[in-house]
Amino acid sequence: MKKIIAKFSHKEYPIFLGNNLSTSLDLFLNIYDKKRVLFLVDKNISGILNKNKYNKLIEKYDYILVDSGIESKNIQALLDLINILDDKNFSRDGIIVALGGGVIGDIAALLASIYYRGIGLIHVPTTMTSVVDSCIGGKTGINYNNKVNLLGTYYHPNAIFVDINFLLSLSERDFNAGMCESIKKGLIYNKSLFKFIDKNYCEIIKRDINALEAVVEHSINIKLELTSSDTFEKSNRLLLNFGHTFGQAVESYFKINQNIARHGEAVSIGMIFDIHLAEYLNIKNATKIKKHLSDVLKKFNLPTKISELSKSKINKSTLLENIFKDKKRTIEGSRFIIPTSIGNGKIVIFKDKKVLKKIISSLI
């Protein structure tokens, strides 16, 4: 088992990375009174807990099965959990263990951040998206009014246990959607990660444990590097929004319906959108970068056009409006992250609707 220390300005905590970590997690939890530990477990994964030896662990402590899927990341689900905690008289020195993907992690972390103004939290991420992205960096959130993560806080856990074994049971679609987050980090910030994924895609797709561990460790370190110096997204962390402005416009367009577009799939199209903008802005080699990225995305069956998500007629004006509803827009226009070479990128503010609409047209 590897141990990485996450260092943020006001908090340091360990991230454990390996296979079969249930015993290590149990040991870690031993310092807490049993009554003060509550697992929030993704209902969908209860079937695989036995295989991964987590069933005994959650039964030793207390647990609640929580509905997963994006529909569950809402205010009602949050209120229901608050009521359960209150009914249990869950104490202010209690600790919540989020065992599930990004949805469970985001909602559990938001819950932990507001219940009694903040209780303990441990992430045990079980999807590729949550392992390489959502469990790190301290963002919590729920969707509201069809807007992704409209309500949320910044809140760091006390520890993270990344058990690679969980990734073996993921559906191909969810695995690939999570891989998009690693591809994104590589393309916009770390050439060697991008090259590793490109070169080793066969092993990664086959879920070879060593290849997975390498991608996961690399991705976690990049996310830590970008977020630890910039928790509140004032500078470098913004690079992680590569593909997100248009990606979130696509997610909102489809009313955050996971069956149509997983978050990673929307980001995949969003990255291609951003490179089209880079081409318009005459970034040297943008066309080459677009081709290279598209090739890698295809290897992971990730979409580069909206028609790959839905055959229904697309309303370009609504998509354009969604770009300008983006929560990260500034007064001067919407914010986009464009690559300047593989492994490097920059932030641009852009508002020319004609150009943006033309780019949308080329992605339908």
Ligand SMILES: NC(=O)c1ccc[n+]([C@@H]2O[C@H](COP(=O)([O-])OP(=O)(O)OC[C@H]3O[C@@H](n4cnc5c(N)ncnc54)[C@H](O)[C@@H]3O)[C@@H](O)[C@H]2O)c1
């Ligand atoms: N906080 C952040 O910084 C951040 C970053 C990126 C994404 N997110 C959020 O993450 C969410 C998406 O995360 P996600 O893709 O993990 O979604 P998810 O939690 O809905 O999981 C996807 C599916 O995989 C299933 N699943 C979970 N673990 C499994 C396993 N080990 N084996 C088989 N199936 C399993 C789930 O039940 C679900 O059906 C979005 O809400 C997005 O906004 C947050």
